[in-house]
Amino acid sequence: MNEMLPLFPLQLVAFPGESLNLHIFEPRYRQLAKACEEGGATFGIPAYINGKVMEVGTEMRLVAVEKRYPNGELDIRTEGIRPFRIEQFFRQAPGKLYAGAQVDWLEYTSTEGDITISMQLIELIGELFALLSIDKPVPEDPATLQTFDVAHHVGFSIEQEYQFLCIPNELARQEYMRAHLEKMLPVVREMNNLQERARMNGHFKNLQPPKF
Incomplete structure (x- = not known):
């Protein structure tokens, strides 16, 4: 079953289990950070490569707000959870400033190597x-x-x-x-x-x- 996931496309690849520090300055992503902090929402980071939002990304959770600036900008600490695939992309999630997508969760294993x-x-x-x-x-x-x-x-x-x-x-x-x-x-x-x-x-x- 598809789920709606807020998106924060970046020119990087985030991996499950990764700790990622982000500086939040755009109003749309300050709105997203607030939703994560107050409502426990998670968000997805799909890589933005060669001018295109890639279809596979990693769901992230907010770990902590490390610093708040007087102008509303934030430094946050996040952690990767699991990969997803975008089924339908929305430049703006319904009623929000930030992007979103209907996603399917991908099966993956982090152990069972050789x-x-x-x-x-x-x-x-x-x-x-x-x-x-x-x-x-x-x-x-x-x-x-x-x-x-x-x-x-x-x-x-x-x-x-x-x-x-x-x-x-x-x-x-x-x-x-x-x-x-x-x-x-x-x-x-x-x-x-x-x-x-x-x-x-x-x-x-x-x-x-x-x-x-």
Whole structure:
């Protein structure tokens, strides 16, 4: 059965379980934040990509209002709940300033991945973070690794993040992420090698000549 869900389209992909901080300044979204705060409403974030509201998004709940500004703007903390698919989009929800949609909830799993692939992902992510000097803890426990938790940090484009959100089960997301990292890491390694060679230009080099 379709349900009406308020929408807050953004040029980003939100994932289930994600904590997302938002600054609310437009009157229509201040109205939406008020509905969430006073009535417990949830809202959806569909990605806005290439000038289009995408049909799959994530339902969000308001966790806290962190700051209120004198002009009515807000800083809020939200959390992703579950994915949805837009069945009918309304530029304005009935009687509201903000957009809305009739949506269907999508089935998805955040667990039931493969422990061996989890171990491989941790190794690949660790190498990526080291090569790019990313100051973020690398997941340690393969038994608790959930791909949605690291999906913003593995070099996906926004289009890839959207494709990733549309994958309904954890095993398939693991395989998608592993394939992406295995394709991306050789490029990053070569970039690092080029940077290192550039730094060495003009320096005395102690090189071992080849033996013929």
